[in-house]
Amino acid sequence: MIWLYRLLYLPVFLLSLPHYGSRMLKRGGYGRDLRHRFGRVPRLAPPAPGKKRVWIQAVSVGELVAVTPLLQQLAKRPDTEVVLTTTSSTGYTYAQDNLSPLVLALAAFPWDFWLFSAAAWKRFQPTQAVLMEGELWPEHLHQAKRRGVPVALLNGRVSDRSLRRHKKFAWWLQGLTFRRLAAVAAGSAGDAERFRLLGVPATQVVTAGNLKFEVSVEPVLTPEQIAGLRKELGFADNPDALVLLGSSTWPGEESALISALTLARGRGLDARLLLVPRHAERRSEVMDHVRRAGLPCHQRSVSRQAPPGTVIHLADTTGELRHLTQAADVVFIGKSLEPHTGGQTPIEAAALGRALILGPRLDNFREAVKSLLEQEGAVQLTGAEELGALCYTLLSQPNRRSLLGRSAQAWHTSNTGALERNLAVLDGI
Numbered sequence: 001m002i003w004l005y006r007l008l009y010l011p012v013f014l015l016s017l018p019h020y021g022s023r024m025l026k027r028g029g030y031g032r033d034l035r036h037r038f039g040r041v042p043r044l045a046p047p048a049p050g051k052k053r054v055w056i057q058a059v060s061v062g063e064l065v066a067v068t069p070l071l072q073q074l075a076k077r078p079d080t081e082v083v084l085t086t087t088s089s090t091g092y093t094y095a096q097d098n099l100s101p102l103v104l105a106l107a108a109f110p111w112d113f114w115l116f117s118a119a120a121w122k123r124f125q126p127t128q129a130v131l132m133e134g135e136l137w138p139e140h141l142h143q144a145k146r147r148g149v150p151v152a153l154l155n156g157r158v159s160d161r162s163l164r165r166h167k168k169f170a171w172w173l174q175g176l177t178f179r180r181l182a183a184v185a186a187g188s189a190g191d192a193e194r195f196r197l198l199g200v201p202a203t204q205v206v207t208a209g210n211l212k213f214e215v216s217v218e219p220v221l222t223p224e225q226i227a228g229l230r231k232e233l234g235f236a237d238n239p240d241a242l243v244l245l246g247s248s249t250w251p252g253e254e255s256a257l258i259s260a261l262t263l264a265r266g267r268g269l270d271a272r273l274l275l276v277p278r279h280a281e282r283r284s285e286v287m288d289h290v291r292r293a294g295l296p297c298h299q300r301s302v303s304r305q306a307p308p309g310t311v312i313h314l315a316d317t318t319g320e321l322r323h324l325t326q327a328a329d330v331v332f333i334g335k336s337l338e339p340h341t342g343g344q345t346p347i348e349a350a351a352l353g354r355a356l357i358l359g360p361r362l363d364n365f366r367e368a369v370k371s372l373l374e375q376e377g378a379v380q381l382t383g384a385e386e387l388g389a390l391c392y393t394l395l396s397q398p399n400r401r402s403l404l405g406r407s408a409q410a411w412h413t414s415n416t417g418a419l420e421r422n423l424a425v426l427d428g429i
Contacts, residue, residue, distance in 0.1 A: 006114050009112065009113055033092070033108050038111070039115065040119065041119075044083070047127060053082075054130060055126035056084050056132070059086065059087040063133060064094055065212075066210075067211065068215065070422060072102060084106050097319070112139045114139055117139040117142075117143050130151070154426065155212070156195060157186070158194040163197070163198070167198070170198060179199055183426075184206070185422045188207065188210070190367050208425055211419065215348060217351045221326045226327060229323070229327045230243070233313045234306030235327070238270050242270065243274055244264075244273050244328065245276065245324070245330070246276060247276055248333070249332075249334035249335075250277075250340045252340075258290065263389070264388075269396060273311065274315060276320075276321050298310045299314045325352055329355065331349045333346045336360065338361060342362070347412065349408070350411060353409040354405055355394050355408075357394070358379070359380070375414075379394070
């Protein structure tokens, strides 16, 4: 089966390279340490006797943030060293800036082609390997099998869309991926069942909980610091201004939020809008929408200090979302309005006690969202047409905002404990 994968992978990769390359060039930073993509990662000496070397692969910033508590725990163990790789350019920059002290080596993940993957495995020489969430690379898993290295999937999840896609090719994918996993720490009971349906032996699947609940939201800002942040954003000219945050937004959602802002302001609220797009390289496209609104606006990448009276602030930077969320009264979670599906995580905003608005399509967090709504920690739209009215309602009702925020925070607290269970799965392979 691996030979069929290799035969299919190379032409598909070569054909998609121009499109893939243009996206990466637009995003920026992808050329840094490009040799890693070809397997030319740092060459390491074999682990010392009695030491484990764990190769952890986390695709992007979100997965790196989720795995950080695990890295912190492993760094305390004298018998364990960690090699960390990531796929995206933003993830690589984030890891270099924030995670380097926790690991033995850091690199970009090689393309999943035979020669590149084999070269990286030869240079790293791990004794264990970890993949995060739903990331299953057939060649990577094959190289692990060849060397007798067990692989654990931590924080594992399978979306409805992925389940349908995997089922179509189950006869092939089971032998290439699912049955090559030594253990799966599933993020929820539903995810655990879907992994069993896809061929992972039931005895190797554990419901461990979502590591993203373990993420620290420190530093939590004081009221004085929040006031300073709002001043920096240009919102402090009126102490009673109300801030709506578009958190990790995708195309179409910015214009929907601008319409919601216009409606709220038209009804007499001094509402402000803070936009944090999921991909900062979309800044020109988003600024076009912002300028068409005809309201005082500012672009954070141009200057951190916005002029007083700013109504729309585009935060087209990376790695600041947790900090900026604390300036908001109401938070809309992105990638949740059609045609988008999947959703961005609501967990950090919930941990910070913000009033949350969710679109109808947070498929990647289905069970988490279900429990969040059951605990009345968020409000969910059935469609984009409801966004304006709901934003106005929450912005104009401080007591309801406060109740939603407290419920969201309590929900987050009740879901902690995944770190210990994921660690136990890793220790068991």
